[in-house]
Amino acid sequence: MSEPCDVLIEARWVVPVEPAGVVLDAHAVAIRGGRIVDILPIAAARAAWAPAERVELPDHALIPGLVNAHTHNPMTLMRGLADDLPLMRWLQEHIWPAEARVIGPEFVRDGVELAIAEMLRGGTTCCNENYFFPDVQAATYARYGFRALVGLPVIEFPSAWARTRDEYFDKALAAHDAIRALPLVGTAFAPHAPYTVSDASFERIRVLSDQLDIPVHLHLHETAQEVADGKREHGVRPFARVKALGLVNERLIAVHMTQLTEQEIADCAAAGVSVVHCAESNLKLASGFSPAEAMRRAGINVVIGTDGCASNNDLDMFGEMRSAALLAKAVADDATAFDAAAALRAATLGGAGALGWAEQIGSIERGKQADLVAVRFDEVEMQPVYNVVSQLVYAAGRHQVSDVWIAGRRKLRRRELVDMDTGEIIAKAQRWRDRIAAV
Template sequence: MTTDTPATACDLLIEAGWVVPVEPHAVVLEDHAVAVRDGVIVDVLPTVQARQRYRAAETVSRPDAALIPGLVNAHTHNPMTLLRGIADDLPLMQWLQEHIWPVEAAVIGPQFVEDGVALAIAEMLRGGTTCANENYFFPDVQAAVYKRHGFRARVGLPVIDFPTAWAKSSDEYFDRAGEVHDLWRDDALVATAFAPHAPYTVSDANFERIRMLADQLDLPIHLHTHETAQEVADSIKLHGQRPLARLDRLGLVTDRLIAVHMTQLTDAEIALCAQRGVSVVHCPESNLKLASGFCPACKLQRAGVNLAIGTDGCASNNDLDMFGETRTAALLAKAVAEDASALDAFSALRAATLGGARALGFEAKIGSIETGKQADLVCVDLGQLETQPLHHVVSQLIYACGRHQVSDVWIAGRAKLRERSLVDMDLDGLIANARQWRGRIQALGR
């Protein structure tokens, strides 16, 4: 005589036409399900077996969808959603010095940051992004907003060599960085990183101080660098070294470094990044729009450098669309390498998920669909006209689908988007608030 094994309780069972776990690489699991308990993935198995094995408090069935890890936006300035489109079609330094910095000086403050981050969270969720690597002022406000909305983030602690609304001196930047880090050091969703702006706005002394504190506090260092040819030329003129060589002299070229943009690289610099474990964040659309140059993504990847993808801020992109960004990254890599096999679809998806998680130091928690990891998950509806016929799931994800096809999003097992509707966020209120900021910024006469 035999008895049936009793079903195991779980909080959530997501059944999908395809599960794309990212790890192992280049695998697609057809008709599979993911079981979640207490915000953690406890099983990945065929749907038929899952229905027998688990008794779920909630079951979400999406037979026409691909279930993927949440996308990781590895470099962004999310309060700048409120500056979307105010200064287009200009080169980087003119855009920054003549337009962005003056407007920021007039409007920046806690409310600007709070409202901009809330708008960004809604946009990111609707596009399948579940984690952001943030780089802006008022990190205390940013962290509180991310936490309130249950969004995963690593929040940058800014350091720059001139006064801003956030801090007036180097000592104040570091004092305030320490305070924010202490508040969030043990949080499950929000962590911190040092965010010196760029080599051309941070002194040797402050870089050395950052390196010492990052080692003590075990924090990453999130830095724009090698963004333009002009930046490299100016560094040689001022310091007698290219920016990466200067950073290496100061002890910053390590596995803590999240190097953003990196459009101007020699083969020796790529080899150094691979040897030291540097992560590179590729922001192709911002680089294209500002005519900053081309990140050699294929060379970096083939050298063994961890490659992540970021949108940059809405003032220079002008969106937070990680599906669009990843497609651009894949296509641009082929053109730059003159090799159609460069940054193939599976590798591009990996960069947008696990690559970003590794850059942020979150790879043990997120970035792939594996048991024991946090259930940061995204359903993408591939049953729509734009992704038919469906010959290859990951090809459609990278080269055909749009962010409007994201149907459901979970962070740590909590629903954030359900059948295209935001959960616990007031869409109409966000739009109305964005419009009042437009009025305030237009009143500046810029």
């Protein structure tokens, strides 16, 4: 007697990510109550399960949803605003002034909506968010059933979100309490960077992170200038300062990390730090080259993020996987570095681990939530197929994502967003463009 399930997805290949490099030929994934209940050959699945919905994907690879481990998603509305500039000029002369003019709840809501639509169409089902108005972000992610870890911002200067240090912390704690009740959404502390956050704030974040058991999401060692300025102002490199303040631990999600010594790499590995490699943003802002393979070989959980659309200029995790893998090879001077299986793992299970969600998502395993992505392999650009995992990393593009599920619920069906009004999202983006450009 076959057993009922909600959805049975039958695919040409299932790429579970765990174990690494494994590809299951002609397999099916059964989903019930938003979770994966079985993974087995298609013929056996048809005998074992009686699905309410059967999805046949005869020319597709089914992979875990991609995890974008570092984003500033409201900044999709600033895509292309100030290109071809170094980091500090980009921030101080263009991005921060523009934000001061327009940032508010509506800007954040509309930017997140645009980002969700882009991410879903590119196979991303989860992001690690770092921006202001976390309450608005969280409500928007929850409204569309998108999985997100939302940052609770801390910075030493006034913003539209908070005016004083105490207000940042008061609002962070209030937002954390409210967000805990939302499905698919969690929180992390998001101090901006060592050059914009004081020792007193970092100490307070460490205590609260320990008490609440939530991660700390921090830009760190992004540029050589940051390191030099940190040494001049504090007498030590920023990493040493953050370490002395007790933040170098298994909860730290350190973003960029282009300037590292061997000892700093060893310290990160020993402490269980996760490092987010944002290859394309680092290249575009000339921030430096992260030693991704050296960190990976040391045992660090190296994961992948796009950064925000103002510095990338997209949320394309397929492109980011490829760039991360290729750049890692060049930096390591080793063609075997950061191989395809490692890149795919960094963009899925590794990212889930950084966010503290590896028990729930990041791989196709029984008991995990069904965050799944179907990628078409029947196009000219994908032929012939010798190695499915290599093809996903080095040949596939986000336009080949056909279907997406989050917690078992369909979000993209044959390239069409299921519960989002694409026309209205585009119209809102254009209105924001007109407003920002007019100032």
